[in-house]
Amino acid sequence: MGKPPTTLRDIARSLGTSIGTVHRALHDNPGVSAGTRAKVLETAKALGYRPNLAARYLSSKKTLRISVNTLQGTTSFWDEVRAGVREEAGSILLENVEMEFRTCPRLGEGEEAALEAAVREQVDGIIIFPSRPQSLRAAMRRAARAHIPLVCVATDAPNSGRLGIVAVDTLVSGSIAADLMGRFLGPRQGEIAITVFDMAITEHAEKYSAFESTLRSFYPNLRPLQPIEDHDDEQEAYEKCRKLFDEHPDLAGIYVTTEASMPVLKAAHDATLLDRLTIITTDLFPDLVPYIRSGGVVATMYQRPRAQGQMALRMLYEFLVEGGQRSNEVTLAPHLVMRGNLDFFLRRQSKESVSQSIREKSRELAEDFA
Amino acid sequence: MGKPPTTLRDIARSLGTSIGTVHRALHDNPGVSAGTRAKVLETAKALGYRPNLAARYLSSKKTLRISVNTLQGTTSFWDEVRAGVREEAGSILLENVEMEFRTCPRLGEGEEAALEAAVREQVDGIIIFPSRPQSLRAAMRRAARAHIPLVCVATDAPNSGRLGIVAVDTLVSGSIAADLMGRFLGPRQGEIAITVFDMAITEHAEKYSAFESTLRSFYPNLRPLQPIEDHDDEQEAYEKCRKLFDEHPDLAGIYVTTEASMPVLKAAHDATLLDRLTIITTDLFPDLVPYIRSGGVVATMYQRPRAQGQMALRMLYEFLVEGGQRSNEVTLAPHLVMRGNLDFFLRRQSKESVSQSIREKSRELAEDFA
DNA sequence: ACAAGTTCCGTTAACGTTTACGGTTCGGGC
DNA sequence: GCCCGAACCGTAAACGTTAACGGAACTTGT
Numbered sequence: 001m002g003k004p005p006t007t008l009r010d011i012a013r014s015l016g017t018s019i020g021t022v023h024r025a026l027h028d029n030p031g032v033s034a035g036t037r038a039k040v041l042e043t044a045k046a047l048g049y050r051p052n053l054a055a056r057y058l059s060s061k062k063t064l065r066i067s068v069n070t071l072q073g074t075t076s077f078w079d080e081v082r083a084g085v086r087e088e089a090g091s092i093l094l095e096n097v098e099m100e101f102r103t104c105p106r107l108g109e110g111e112e113a114a115l116e117a118a119v120r121e122q123v124d125g126i127i128i129f130p131s132r133p134q135s136l137r138a139a140m141r142r143a144a145r146a147h148i149p150l151v152c153v154a155t156d157a158p159n160s161g162r163l164g165i166v167a168v169d170t171l172v173s174g175s176i177a178a179d180l181m182g183r184f185l186g187p188r189q190g191e192i193a194i195t196v197f198d199m200a201i202t203e204h205a206e207k208y209s210a211f212e213s214t215l216r217s218f219y220p221n222l223r224p225l226q227p228i229e230d231h232d233d234e235q236e237a238y239e240k241c242r243k244l245f246d247e248h249p250d251l252a253g254i255y256v257t258t259e260a261s262m263p264v265l266k267a268a269h270d271a272t273l274l275d276r277l278t279i280i281t282t283d284l285f286p287d288l289v290p291y292i293r294s295g296g297v298v299a300t301m302y303q304r305p306r307a308q309g310q311m312a313l314r315m316l317y318e319f320l321v322e323g324g325q326r327s328n329e330v331t332l333a334p335h336l337v338m339r340g341n342l343d344f345f346l347r348r349q350s351k352e353s354v355s356q357s358i359r360e361k362s363r364e365l366a367e368d369f370a
Numbered sequence: 371m372g373k374p375p376t377t378l379r380d381i382a383r384s385l386g387t388s389i390g391t392v393h394r395a396l397h398d399n400p401g402v403s404a405g406t407r408a409k410v411l412e413t414a415k416a417l418g419y420r421p422n423l424a425a426r427y428l429s430s431k432k433t434l435r436i437s438v439n440t441l442q443g444t445t446s447f448w449d450e451v452r453a454g455v456r457e458e459a460g461s462i463l464l465e466n467v468e469m470e471f472r473t474c475p476r477l478g479e480g481e482e483a484a485l486e487a488a489v490r491e492q493v494d495g496i497i498i499f500p501s502r503p504q505s506l507r508a509a510m511r512r513a514a515r516a517h518i519p520l521v522c523v524a525t526d527a528p529n530s531g532r533l534g535i536v537a538v539d540t541l542v543s544g545s546i547a548a549d550l551m552g553r554f555l556g557p558r559q560g561e562i563a564i565t566v567f568d569m570a571i572t573e574h575a576e577k578y579s580a581f582e583s584t585l586r587s588f589y590p591n592l593r594p595l596q597p598i599e600d601h602d603d604e605q606e607a608y609e610k611c612r613k614l615f616d617e618h619p620d621l622a623g624i625y626v627t628t629e630a631s632m633p634v635l636k637a638a639h640d641a642t643l644l645d646r647l648t649i650i651t652t653d654l655f656p657d658l659v660p661y662i663r664s665g666g667v668v669a670t671m672y673q674r675p676r677a678q679g680q681m682a683l684r685m686l687y688e689f690l691v692e693g694g695q696r697s698n699e700v701t702l703a704p705h706l707v708m709r710g711n712l713d714f715f716l717r718r719q720s721k722e723s724v725s726q727s728i729r730e731k732s733r734e735l736a737e738d739f740a
Numbered sequence: 741a742c743a744a745g746t747t748c749c750g751t752t753a754a755c756g757t758t759t760a761c762g763g764t765t766c767g768g769g770c
Numbered sequence: 771g772c773c774c775g776a777a778c779c780g781t782a783a784a785c786g787t788t789a790a791c792g793g794a795a796c797t798t799g800t
């Protein structure tokens with residue numbers, strides 16, 4: 001079965017050379033000729049060499065610095081993401097990660113500067129929310145060229161050289177929202193609206209596309225309208241919704257894919273449509289709770305920010321420490337929250353933060369002694 | 371900031387003793403007097419000693435043996451659970467776990483023998499599906515007394531001394547099923563049935579309770595019937611359903627909480643009720659797919675077997691290696707699968723198995739050389 | 741031709757823990 | 771008196787990797 005793994009010494013012995021040379025060859029360090037380097041690489045592969053991470057960490061004791069560049073945010077979404085990152089970092093058994101949080105106050109404000117600061121300070125990896133992917137692309141490319149792996153959360157940045165992406169599965173989200181809308185409304189005719197952040201963002205275009213196509217395939221009685229872009233601007237969202245409500249008197253439902261559900265709800269309320277519309281929202285935060293409880297919001301798609309943070313850190317850490325290419329596109333299925341299970345979700349959230357604080361306490365007390 | 375962590379040597383120095391003594395004291399090894407042991411423990415706590423896991427593993431090189439006692443199963447559920455366990459084990463960076471799979475052919479058949487075999491062979495930890503908790507309790511207690519930590523998957527075994535439990539959140543599942551049932555059926559009157567495995571199992575009683583109470587609170591037009599117990603027996607499920615359909619002509623919907631949805635569907639088909647009933651099932655497996663696609667099953671609650679396997683192994687490993695008490699009750703929220711997002715879920719499943727095989731390939735090639 | 745520098749490579753001391761072995765001291769038994 | 775075992779404790783060699791140092795051989799400049 002388990003024959004002992006090959007070590008640096010094995011490689012050295014088999015080549016009649018020394019550990020130091022093998023080490024230098026495997027790490028592209030200077031001080032080794034091209035010929036021997038090639039031979040080392042070859043026999044390393046032949047012997048199936050895999051570095052012993054415990055020994056590596058024990059010897060070098062260098063810690064990985066990871067910058068987490070996210071948003072302050074108006075809801076608790078980003079707090080949860082950061083909590084997930086922290087939690088996952090706390091459960092790494094070799095405690096060789098240091099976290100640096102760089103938080104932008106508002107959408108897109110200073111995110112490029114924050115990224116450049118992280119790159120300048122030579123962090124080992126970056127978790128980033130690219131709120132404006134196209135304007136951040138250049139800076140992300142620079143990071144990639146500096147060999148700093150970069151994982152996107154929540155929103156992808158195509159062609160940016162990023163290592164990976166963690167986000168909610170937009171196709172599942174959009175499609176399930178459409179399915180629910182169709183089933184909730186039953187056979188009756190009507191128009192369905194959808195609000196997105198900006199159709200230029202892949203995720204939002206995909207959500208719309210999945211929503212629209214599912215609706216079209218299975219619920220021909222419901223006609224999807226063109227998406228409304230709110231750009232996360234409360235004023236803009238409110239006004240566009242009022243206009244929408246005026247222009248489409250037979251609107252039956254609306255699917256809010258962004259965090260900005262409050263202005264939509266306010267608009268619906270002001271147009272006295274709150275109880276006539278079937279509203280499906282996104283995410284879960286305190287302001288939304290009463291609407292779900294009262295039925296004004298029939299369902300919300302919880303995007304599991306904590307899980308997103310956890311997965312992002314995990315992906316980055318595994319890359320940094322194992323070097324291998326894991327599956328670098330993680331898409332999470334959303335959780336469905338309705339009034340019946342709302343309390344359970346709120347309980348889960350609070351339990352999680354409690355168990356986390358307990359855990360940190362016990363860390364301080366530090367009673368291992370296994 | 372980061373002052374260097376305290377080591378065994380630090381403790382020894384501060385007590386004027388030696389590393390060996392400190393080590394023996396911390397591990398309750400013989401050869402150290404009660405007095406010095408107490409002093410060692412005291413100053414270890416005072417200095418905030420935490421063992422360096424990398425050094426520990428490097429030095430001892432002992433691997434943890436973990437037994438996974440599950441079911442063959444009729445659906446792919448348990449295959450997925452095992453895949454999740456394997457996947458998580460593969461991503462442990464210190465590669466110090468060995469897995470032993472003990473799989474029972476049928477429900478409850480030989481599960482006690484399998485557990486005792488694992489205990490006899492002195493494994494370091496066990497992941498188990500206690501299909502009959504009460505008849506397994508004694509054996510589980512023995513395992514606990516032998517200091518073998520034990521994590522339950524899918525079903526809990528109360529008062530068994532188990533370390534932890536990973537399962538789907540039954541309250542969320544039951545409640546969301548009721549909410550969907552209520553919304554799908556709209557204002558019309560009717561009776562709602564629910565099938566469970568056995569009301570003596572906590573999980574199933576909880577699912578029923580959540581289902582029933584949500585239905586009662588929000589949808590008074592729907593009357594929940596007494597639960598049908600199928601004991602995972604296809605014949606029993608079929609016959610009880612036929613009887614149910616005969617006796618309740620105004621049945622509007624049925625929520626199947628067990629894996630045995632096929633006999634229910636067959637019964638509904640044979641009673642020509644398939645298109646008049648609103649059916650919500652549990653889990654996702656090939657035989658179910660055509661029913662979801664055709665709308666015969668309106669929604670299914672996917673219990674995320676792979677995630678359950680992952681979490682179970684993670685919980686056990688963290689306990690074994692860190693010794694600390696983490697949150698030992700993990701409940702996962704189910705994923706909702708409907709015809710619109712069915713393909714995405716099937717795609718996700720296949721992608722996961724693909725990415726896993728890719729990963730194993732790349733492991734073999736073993737090109738670390740970071 | 742000799743010093744100085746370069747390039748390549750071997751050696752060795754860490755890192756913190758485990759484990760086996762050797763050494764004290766003490767108390768009894770002959 | 772001496773020997774023996776038990777109980778306690780110190781020492782040192784591993785584990786596999788990293789990083790620093792030193793040395794040999796070979797090129798260059800004068």
